[in-house]
Every structure is written in structure tokens, then in C-alpha cells.
Amino acid sequence: xxxxxxxxxxxxxxxxxxxxxxxxxxxxxxxxxxxxxxxxxxxxxxxxxxxxxxxxxxxxxxxxxxxxxxxxxxxxxxxxxxxxxxxxxxxxxxxxxxxxxxxxxxxxxxxxx
Amino acid sequence: xxxxxxxxxxxxxxxxxxxxxxxxxxxxxxxxxxxxxxxxxxxxxxxxxxxxxxxxxxxxxxxxxxxxxxxxxxxxxxxxxxxxxxxxxxxxxxxxxxxxxxxxxxxxxxxxxxx
Numbered sequence: 001x002x003x004x005x006x007x008x009x010x011x012x013x014x015x016x017x018x019x020x021x022x023x024x025x026x027x028x029x030x031x032x033x034x035x036x037x038x039x040x041x042x043x044x045x046x047x048x049x050x051x052x053x054x055x056x057x058x059x060x061x062x063x064x065x066x067x068x069x070x071x072x073x074x075x076x077x078x079x080x081x082x083x084x085x086x087x088x089x090x091x092x093x094x095x096x097x098x099x100x101x102x103x104x105x106x107x108x109x110x111x112x113x
Numbered sequence: 114x115x116x117x118x119x120x121x122x123x124x125x126x127x128x129x130x131x132x133x134x135x136x137x138x139x140x141x142x143x144x145x146x147x148x149x150x151x152x153x154x155x156x157x158x159x160x161x162x163x164x165x166x167x168x169x170x171x172x173x174x175x176x177x178x179x180x181x182x183x184x185x186x187x188x189x190x191x192x193x194x195x196x197x198x199x200x201x202x203x204x205x206x207x208x209x210x211x212x213x214x215x216x217x218x219x220x221x222x223x224x225x226x227x228x
Contacts, residue, residue: 008153043204043219044156088155100146100169101217103155 003027004091006104014112019076021107023089026070032092033065033072034101039085048074079111115139117220119205125226131193134223138186138207145182146217147190148204156204162188195227 006023013019021035032051036044050056050063050072062075072091076083086106093102118137126132138145143164148156159178161169164185173180177196182188192199202222 004155043221045219046216049216090155099144100158100161101156103157105153105155 002104003093003102004089004104006087006089006107008105008107010108010110012110012112013079015079015081017079017111019079019083019109019111021074021076021087021089021109023072023074023104024070025072025089025091025093027091027093028067028070029094030070030091031094033063034090034092035061035063035072035074036088036090036103037085038088038106044088076109079109081111081113084109084111117205117207117218119203119220119223121223122221123224123226125228126195128197128227129194131191132195132225133192134190134203134205134225136188136190136205136220138188138205139209139218142207142209142218143185144208144210144217145188146206146208147180147188148206148219150202150204150222152201159190159203192225195225197227200225200227 004025035048037047038044048061048063050065053065053067056063060077064073086108088106089104090101120135145162147159150156160173160180162182165182180190202224204222205220206217208217
């Protein structure tokens, strides 16, 4: 089992809809979870991080964490064409004691005007 | 404030040739990371530096890859000799403190094509 798994998509939603991106992780002791956005040909940029169970909202973005289910999600409300990108879920695992981000493969999101 | 700066942006080389990538992290950032991103995949860590010390190089293919971070600022990543499978985007990132408390900022990357 890979450490971080995401549905690679592509996920296509109409403008104004809610986009839901999902991620599961294998290291039950993981404490830190991140969502990065990566436009084609560009570098990843952090859009959300979450450490505690529950929801964390920032503008149109909501991250949800359920440690018991080892599941983290990202909701994008009122999706815009400019949200079209690949969304990378990343986790800092506890195994090995290394401060590194372990990324999933990413989910490609397309928001159609 | 300038972000993480990498050069070159693009590099095309023939297999078995050497290649080097350069990274200048954000000023004051003690932690520097080199990641490799293959097409359609997420980035994978190659090496992490705390100041000038390589604290995690477990995923660096040491037979052909080497890295250094002299004086704890700029860093170079070298491949010698390059293989076809090394074609990827090489990303440098830096953070002020350990990741659990701080954000990692990525550079624009170097896209390497080995032919």
C-alpha cells in the first residue's frame, strides 16, 4: 500500500459547483497534512494544512481530517476555472523520524466554464 | 522577497553525460529539500539538509547522484552519469523551520530531459 493515495482523476466539475478531493494515508501516527495546488508546468504551492480532526476553512477551501479513518479531503466551493490544476495531498509520516513531505500522485481538477 | 530560485529551468542532455542543478533557498531558511517529480506523479524526496548537514539522503541514488550545500545556503544536485530514467522535474524547496511547524516553499524546478 502506498503511503498516500489519491484518485488521479481527472475530476471535472462545472463552474460554481463544489469540488471534492480525497486522500487516504497509511501511517496511522501521521500528524500533519497538507494540500498543494500545482498548475501545469509550475511548482506546487501550499493552499491548506490541517493538524486536528475536523474541518478547517479558508475562504472557498475547506480541509477535512478524520484520523480514525486515515482520510483527509479538500472541498472547493464555488469552483472557478482558475481552480483547474492538479491538487497534491501530502503527509508528514511519523515513521523514520524524517521531516519530509510524502506526496500522493495528485488529482487533476478541471472546472468547466 | 525572492522565492526559491533554481537554475537552469530546462536541460536536455544525452545519456551518460553529467548534469548539475543549482538552488538558492529563501533567505534565512535553514532547511532545504531536493525533490524529483516524474510525469503524472507527486514529488519524491531525494535529500534534506538542515543548514549544511544532509540529515536524510536515504532516497538519493548515491551511485550516480550527489548533492552539497556549502555554507548552508545554496545547494547543487549533480547526476553523473545521467540515464534515460532520470528525466523528470527536479524541485528544490526550503522552509524556515521543521515542516511540522512551517511551510515548505518550492522553486520553479528544473525540467531534465535525457535523450
